[in-house]
Amino acid sequence: MSSKTHNEKAWFLVLPVLILVAFSAVIPLMTVVNYAFQDTFGNNQFFWAGLEWFDDLLDSDRLWAALGRQLVFSGIILAIEIPLGIFVALHMPKKGVWSSVCLVLMALPLLIPWNVVGTIWQIFGRVDIGLLGYTLNALGIEYNYTQDFYAAWITVIVMDVWHWTSLVALLAYAGLRSIPQAFYQAARIDQASRWAVFRFIELPKMKGVLLIAILLRFMDSFMIYTEPFVVTGGGPGNATTFLSIDLVKMALGQFDLGPAAAFSLMYFLVIMLISWVFYTVMTNLDREDAK
Amino acid sequence: MAKITLDNLAHSYLPDPQNEDDFALKELNHDWDDGAAYALLGASGCGKSTLLNIISGLLQPTRGRILFNEQDVTYASPVERNIAQVFQFPVVYDTMSVQDNLAFPLRNRGHDAAYVASRVQSIAKMIGMEDQLKRKAQGLTADAKQKISLGRGMVREDVNALLFDEPLTVIDPHMKWELRTQLKGLHHEFGHTMIYVTHDQTEALTFADKVVVMHGGRVVQIGTPRELFERPAHTFVGYFIGSPGMNLLDAKIEGQSAYVEGTEIPLGAAYAPQAGRVQIGIRPEFVRLSSDGAGLPVRVRRIEDVGRHKIVRADFFGTEINAIAGEETRLDGDISRVVFDPANVNVYADDWRVAPNGEAA
Numbered sequence: 220m221s222s223k224t225h226n227e228k229a230w231f232l233v234l235p236v237l238i239l240v241a242f243s244a245v246i247p248l249m250t251v252v253n254y255a256f257q258d259t260f261g262n263n264q265f266f267w268a269g270l271e272w273f274d275d276l277l278d279s280d281r282l283w284a285a286l287g288r289q290l291v292f293s294g295i296i297l298a299i300e301i302p303l304g305i306f307v308a309l310h311m312p313k314k315g316v317w318s319s320v321c322l323v324l325m326a327l328p329l330l331i332p333w334n335v336v337g338t339i340w341q342i343f344g345r346v347d348i349g350l351l352g353y354t355l356n357a358l359g360i361e362y363n364y365t366q367d368f369y370a371a372w373i374t375v376i377v378m379d380v381w382h383w384t385s386l387v388a389l390l391a392y393a394g395l396r397s398i399p400q401a402f403y404q405a406a407r408i409d410q411a412s413r414w415a416v417f418r419f420i421e422l423p424k425m426k427g428v429l430l431i432a433i434l435l436r437f438m439d440s441f442m443i444y445t446e447p448f449v450v451t452g453g454g455p456g457n458a459t460t461f462l463s464i465d466l467v468k469m470a471l472g473q474f475d476l477g478p479a480a481a482f483s484l485m486y487f488l489v490i491m492l493i494s495w496v497f498y499t500v501m502t503n504l505d506r507e508d509a510k
Numbered sequence: 511m512a513k514i515t516l517d518n519l520a521h522s523y524l525p526d527p528q529n530e531d532d533f534a535l536k537e538l539n540h541d542w543d544d545g546a547a548y549a550l551l552g553a554s555g556c557g558k559s560t561l562l563n564i565i566s567g568l569l570q571p572t573r574g575r576i577l578f579n580e581q582d583v584t585y586a587s588p589v590e591r592n593i594a595q596v597f598q599f600p601v602v603y604d605t606m607s608v609q610d611n612l613a614f615p616l617r618n619r620g621h622d623a624a625y626v627a628s629r630v631q632s633i634a635k636m637i638g639m640e641d642q643l644k645r646k647a648q649g650l651t652a653d654a655k656q657k658i659s660l661g662r663g664m665v666r667e668d669v670n671a672l673l674f675d676e677p678l679t680v681i682d683p684h685m686k687w688e689l690r691t692q693l694k695g696l697h698h699e700f701g702h703t704m705i706y707v708t709h710d711q712t713e714a715l716t717f718a719d720k721v722v723v724m725h726g727g728r729v730v731q732i733g734t735p736r737e738l739f740e741r742p743a744h745t746f747v748g749y750f751i752g753s754p755g756m757n758l759l760d761a762k763i764e765g766q767s768a769y770v771e772g773t774e775i776p777l778g779a780a781y782a783p784q785a786g787r788v789q790i791g792i793r794p795e796f797v798r799l800s801s802d803g804a805g806l807p808v809r810v811r812r813i814e815d816v817g818r819h820k821i822v823r824a825d826f827f828g829t830e831i832n833a834i835a836g837e838e839t840r841l842d843g844d845i846s847r848v849v850f851d852p853a854n855v856n857v858y859a860d861d862w863r864v865a866p867n868g869e870a871a
Binding site for chain 1: 563566568587588589593594595597598599601603604605606614615618619648659662663
């Protein structure tokens with residue numbers, strides 16, 4: 220009675236996709252899951268470990284300390300880059316040659332590979348040959364990112380701000396450019412102050428791009444590895460050992476595959492969880508506005 | 511409230527205008543009477559918004575002065591000029607409630623809360639949004655937003671002038687009539703000087719005491735709707751106003767007669783000989799159809815019945831001549847000629863109306 224053509228071989232058509240997804244996502248992830256629940260002494264001999272690695276990690280200070288550092292780092296760079304990016308965008312030329320020049324200059328840091336950025340700042344900040352490190356010390360300001368906790372943090376934060384504020388600024392600039400001239404004219408007629416123009420016209424119109432900027436910067440900074448690794452190597456001590464640096468130390472430095480795999484899974488879950496919270500808050504805000 | 515004087519005003523968007531073509535707004539002298547309602551009518555890009563923005567102070571003119579009550583305000587800001595302006599597309603502050611939107615211009619000027627509340631109430635009533643005052647402005651429909659924009663423009667009582675830049679473009683037709691009527695009512699009640707920019711002739715003619723017609727950056731005529739209808743000063747006014755517009759025919763003028771393709775057409779008055787391109791213009795309302803051998807020979811191409819009258823579209827040596835005939839007029843196949851009412855034939859030389867002998871120019 221069914222007029223549909225029934226083809227037993229049809230599922231072959233989805234096979235390429237299945238294979239691609241399997242090799243690119245499912246199998247690697249499952250390998251990690253596999254490691255997370257087993258112990259090995261090499262020679263491909265595995266022993267079931269259950270939740271032991273997870274228990275160990277959750278009980279140890281190591282994960283919590285790295286997570287704490289990571290949250291503080293992401294919090295600080297968001298608190299600097301978002302307002303600074305908006306500020307820069309507000310003061311960029313709106314048209315003419317200079318606006319193009321600004322856009323190109325702003326885009327430059329975004330085009331530099333992570334490890335090059337790290338190397339630039341590593342050398343820039345060195346006390347013996349680096350322009351920044353040498354000058355600061357010559358001026359009598361004690362600065363040595365390999366020794367001093369605060370110097371290391373400030374260097375890593377300034378580096379990230381240097382590298383990524385452009386992204387926020389460019390997104391905010393795009394948001395600003397989409398505001399029709401009539402809004403500014405109406406505000407002049409209404410005798411709105413500069414602050415009111417920002418608060419009631421520019422900020423609401425930039426909201427969409429700013430939320431994207433926050434999400435992007437949060438996820439990127441939460442996963443940051445290369446730059447601090449090149450500059451401080453996670454030191455001094457564990458001062459700048461963020462989650463991914465700690466993970467690499469554990470997995471490759473100590474070759475603790477089991478705990479590292481468990482760490483990876485929890486790291487992954489934390490990022491998913493926080494991104495989900497961001498997303499939910501964002502969409503809820505939108506819905507509330509529409510009321 | 512103020513009388514607004516434009517003194518040798520001209521504007522160019524180019525930094526260094528060389529000749530007249532570089533000017534978006536050609537030199538202009540005009541007084542806008544205190545308390546009158548004007549419509550600024552013209553096609554898109556004719557300079558009407560430029561003129562409006564110069565009056566409101568959003569734009570500084572390249573040349574000339576602008577005076578409010580004889581006081582030079584050429585370089586004064588919109589705030590100093592104390593004007594209100596409503597734009598073509600709705601401008602609302604999305605994050606504010608409707609009520610705060612309406613109150614915003616008043617609060618910025620430091621009015622006390624009781625006064626603000628009472629003004630907001632009466633404006634909300636006028637635009638029909640009393641029940642939505644507490645709601646956020648975001649997510650409202652375009653015409654609701656435009657009503658808020660209009661409300662914000664009208665909320666201040668002491669303005670020198672109220673300027674509207676095609677404010678009803680996004681409003682649906684039914685609401686258009688209602689809001690326009692309310693604007694007129696407001697004008698009668700408070701007597702603000704109002705300038706209303708539009709490209710819609712009906713809107714202009716029903717709103718304004720005087721209509722200012724602009725074409726190619728120039729004011730071509732300022733007059734009452736009746737003057738624009740009977741004596742268009744420029745061929746543009748002739749065909750832009752009226753439906754259909756004025757018929758224009760190349761002609762030769764000799765005294766009290768015009769000759770079109772060899773046919774004599776009597777005129778209402780005598781004219782001096784004209785140089786340049788000479789045309790006669792006649793509104794379709796004054797064109798009569800005839801079948802008795804007098805008048806211009808034409809071929810009727812089409813008859814459109816629009817309900818209250820019929821529009822006859824005829825062809826005369828490649829030029830279209832339109833005539834309006836009463837609904838009861840019997841139109842049969844014999845019509846081969848049109849006759850013009852001599853008193854309503856206007857003469858144009860190079861697009862500008864020529865005054866007949868004896869009429870004050």
